[in-house]
Amino acid sequence: MGLLEQNAVLALIPLMPLVGACLLGASLGGKPERHWQSGWAATIFSATSFIAAISLFLKIHGGDVSSIQYGLWQWFSSGSLSVDLAFRMDRLAGVMTLVVTGVGSLIHLYAIGYMDHDEHRPRFFCYLNLFLFSMLLLVLGDNLLVMFVGWEGVGLCSYLLIGFWFKDMENAKAGQKAFVVNRIGDAGFLLGIFTIFWSLGTFNFLEIENQIGLMPDYLILAAALLMFVGAIGKSAQIPLYVWLPDAMAGPTPVSALIHAATMVTAGVYMITRLSVLYLAAPEALAVIAVVGTATALLAATVALAQNDIKKVLAYSTVSQLGYMFMALGAGAFSNGIYHVVTHAFFKACLFMAAGSVIVGCHHQQDMRQFGGLRKSMPLTFIAYLAATFAITGLPYGSGFFSKDAILWAVYSKPIVLFGTEIQEVLWAIGLFTAFLTAFYMTRSLVMTFFGSYRGSEHPHESPWTMTTPILILAVPSLFFGWFYGEALLQFIGQWGREDLLVGHEVLAANPTYHLLEMISIGVALSGVVLSALVYGFMPSIVGSMLKAVALLRGLHAALLNKWWVDExxxxxxxxxxxxxxxxxxxxxxxxxxxxxxxxxxxxxxxxxxxxxxxxxxxxxxxxxxxxxxxxxxxxxxxxx
Amino acid sequence: MAIEVTEFYLLLSAVLFTLGALGVMIRSNTIVMFMCVELMLNAVNLTLVTFSRQFGEVHGQVFVFFVMAVAAAEAAVGLAIILAVFRNYFSIQTSDVHDLAG
CATH class of the missing domain: 1.20.5 (Single alpha-helices involved in coiled-coils or other helix-helix interfaces)
Known part of the structure; x- marks a missing residue:
């Protein structure tokens, strides 16, 4: 294949889902007995995109080229400014593209089973493909404007899919909330883009990286903070995280794809993409670290008391996103992306397993109505167990590696805010959050799959289209960190701190690292064991403790009502x-x-x-x- | 003596003009109103001729010719309008034509 054709494949990656969305959109109003085709069509378009992404990724991975560029056409020009509709895949974009298309394809396949009896399936898959297109535009765009179009596109698709069952007023309201809250962040993002353009006169990422020295310090700080406002909105950080838990009103595949694996990590990706800007503004990095840590803690506490299985996972997602921003704040951009990848695996797996449970229990989402499902839904149970193992940070699950990498990055980097070093405080909060994570995830696992069944409907295992993607994702949830974690860090390592790229072996020789790792394992284990003891063997103890101690009762009410933030x-x-x-x-x-x-x-x-x-x-x-x-x-x- | 003649004609002209004006205002037959307008025009013509004689100049008399020419054209247009009104309303009484009454 010649150079030209090879690069044209790059444009094919986002275009395939767009073609799919257009075809599915044109098929709206077709015969109901043909609706089953829509899911397969969408999955095929998404999988084609995945295959194209692999073929290009292997070129970059093999070291033939450091990045692949392809410009479709000049978008517009005005005076000396010329903006192209162009794509660029480098190592970072390559990894993100693989995650988006790979996990996205699996979720498409899963959605075929999940949406089996819905009369609006073509519309659903049309939106899903449109989302994939927007997300790929965001990831592959070679300038800020193409990224912005993708950024707005994913917001639109998120709104459309959250409110997919819009006949229920609550769902429509949740969609609106997500859209409006995201707009606040988008305004910041747009102002950040303007600041960069005003100062440098370009939107192109490469040119921004090369000319960043020309930007005065105060403008760098302003741009960095404004862009972070955009990331706060899209990636659900304090204070704009409130839309994400409500977004669970959408169908579960949407929660898995958009609100766990891909769209919400757009903020992390964007900041990593502009890491040059952020490295020049340490104050902005400190702000990011603090916001991320606070979000991780707050969301984890709320997740402790939720009874809706999707709400638990939603707050867990907010909390994990907080971890990613901790990594970014510590300047460990590649570690943040590492966690994006592992989180995409285990959280998409968790969400889809939860969706399988919800379908199996006849659209019941309350964990108090589950219990003992490991017998009736063994495949879903295995996947949920594996993903829970990964997210709790027990040794050698993928979450263990990526979370520890983040905690170490935070601990080993002086983070200065208002003249005081706060990295140890942030590390301690991160560790405590890890404990909470282990606790609430084990709680959800035990309440759903162990004990005896408490619901009224007869539970059943889901069809193969649903269990296959879950089981496929369970594999990297368990083993990705062990086999590919360091390779991934080395691969995308051109972003962020060199000192973190020495490899686990070398780091483990560092006694401090070793100690912190042991502490972290201990914390995760104690969370799991404590939660398993409480919810597995003494479920009544929670109630009696709440009855006995007024302080706990108040705390429980606060957590149950999400700290009254919405109010x-x-x-x-x-x-x-x-x-x-x-x-x-x-x-x-x-x-x-x-x-x-x-x-x-x-x-x-x-x-x-x-x-x-x-x-x-x-x-x-x-x-x-x-x-x-x-x-x-x-x-x-x-x-x- | 000449001054009395001038005064007499000016007086006559004023009487004619007033008659014409009153006729336009009071009568409702459009043809009569039309004739009254002619009366007013000719009253003015008389004034012009009178002054022309008094001051020994021809300007006034030249002007009278213009007025007569315009009056002839006006008569043609006016009669055509009356004809058109009659065709539409089967009447030439102004009291029957009041579509624009507020």
């Missing part, structure tokens, strides 16, 4: 905004503007009521008035 936002932002808008509406719009317009009309009508009497239709009187007028004019003229 707080409602009281502090939404209600005042409503009142303000209403005031503006009544005073300015109704009284002032409408008053002026309507008043003019009413004035004319009232005047006409008087003057129209002069038009009596008698020519004689008109003539008389005319003569009177002339006479008056003459008299006036003579007198003056």
């Amino acid at each position: 707080f936002y409602d009281a502090v932002i939404i209600k005042p905004l409503r009142v303000f808008s209403n005031t503006i509406f009544t005073v300015i719009d109704r009284a002032l503007i409408d008053g002026t317009v309507n008043g003019t009309g009413m004035f004319v009508v009232a005047n006409a009521e008087v003057t129209r009497r002069m038009h009596n239709g008698k020519i004689g009187s008109y003539v008389m008035l005319m003569f009177a007028g002339m006479l008056a004019a003459i008299v006036f003229w003579i007198v003056l």
Whole structure:
């Protein structure tokens, strides 16, 4: 294959899902008995994209080329500015593309089974393919504007898919919430893009990397913080994380694809892509580390008390995203991406397994109605067990490696905020969060699969289209870190800190690292064991402890109500905004503007009521008035 | 003596003009109103001729010719309008034509 054709494959990666989305969109309104085809079509388009991504990735992996570029056409030009619709795949984008298309294809396959009886399947798969297209645009775009189009596209698809069952008002509202909250972040992202363009006059990533030295420090800091606002919105960090738990209103494949594996990691990817900018602004990195740590802790605490299995996983996702931002804040960008990859495996697996449980229990999501499902759903159980093992950070699961890499990165890097070094505090919070993670994940595992069945409907195992992707993802959840973790870190290592790329063997020789690793294993183990003891053998102890200790009761209420953050936002932002808008509406719009317009009309009508009497239709009187007028004019003229 | 003649004609012209004006205002037969308009025009013509004689200049008389020419054209247009009105309303009384009454 010649160079030209080889690069054209790059454009094929995002275009395949777009073609799929267009075809599925054109097929809307087709015969219901043909609807089953839509899922397979979408899966095939997605898988084609995956195969194309592998073929190009192998070229980069083999070291033939460091990056592959392909420009479709010039998008627009104005003066000296020229923006191309161009794609570029380097190591970072390659890894992300593989995750997006690979996990995406598996989730497409899973969705065939999950959405089996839905009458709007073609619309669903159309959105799903459109999402994949937008996400690939975001990942592969070679300048900020193409990335921004993808960034907005995934937001749109997220909105469409959360509100997929829009006949239920709650789902439609959740979609709106996600969209509006994301818009706040997008505004920051856009301002960040403007700042960079204003200073450097380019949108191209390579040019930004080369010319970053020309940017004054204060603009770098401003751009870095503004872009981070965008990441906060998209990747659900404090204070804009509130949309993600509500987004669970969407179908479960959507939760797995968009709200766990791919879209929510867009913020991490974007910051890694612009790591040059962030390395030049250590204050911004410190802010990111603090926000990430706070989010990880807050979300993990809320996940402790949730009873809806999808809500537990949603808060777990927010918490894990917090870990990724901790890594970014410590300057360990490749470690952040490492966690993105492992998280994509085990969290997509968890979500799909949860979806399998939900379908198997006839659309029941409350974990109090589950129990003992390991007997009736053995395949789902195995996958959920493997993914839980990975996320809890028990030794040699993939989460163990990526999470430890993050904790070590945070511990070993001086993070200075307001003149104090806070990395040890952040590390301790991260460790405590790891304990909470182990605790709540084991809780969900035990409540769902162990004990005896508490529901009323008869549970059943899901069809092969659903169990296959789950089991496939369970494999890398367990073994990816062990076999490929270091290779991945080395591979994408051109981002971030060199000191972390020495490999696990060398790091393990460092006594501090070794100690921290042992502590981390101990913490994860104690979380798992404690949770298993409490929920597996003494489920009544929670209730009696809550009854006995008032403080615990209060804490439990706070966690159950998610620290009342939604209520707080409602009281502090939404209600005042409503009142303000209403005031503006009544005073300015109704009284002032409408008053002026309507008043003019009413004035004319009232005047006409008087003057129209002069038009009596008698020519004689008109003539008389005319003569009177002339006479008056003459008299006036003579007198003056 | 000449001054009295001038005064007499100016007086006559004023009387004619007033008659014409009153006729336009009071009568409702459009043809009569039309004739009254002619009366007013000719009253003005008389004034012009009177002053022309008084000051020994021809300007006034030249102007009268213009007025007569315009009046002839106006008569043609006016009669055509009356004809059109009659065709539409089967009447030439202004009291029957009051579509634009407010």
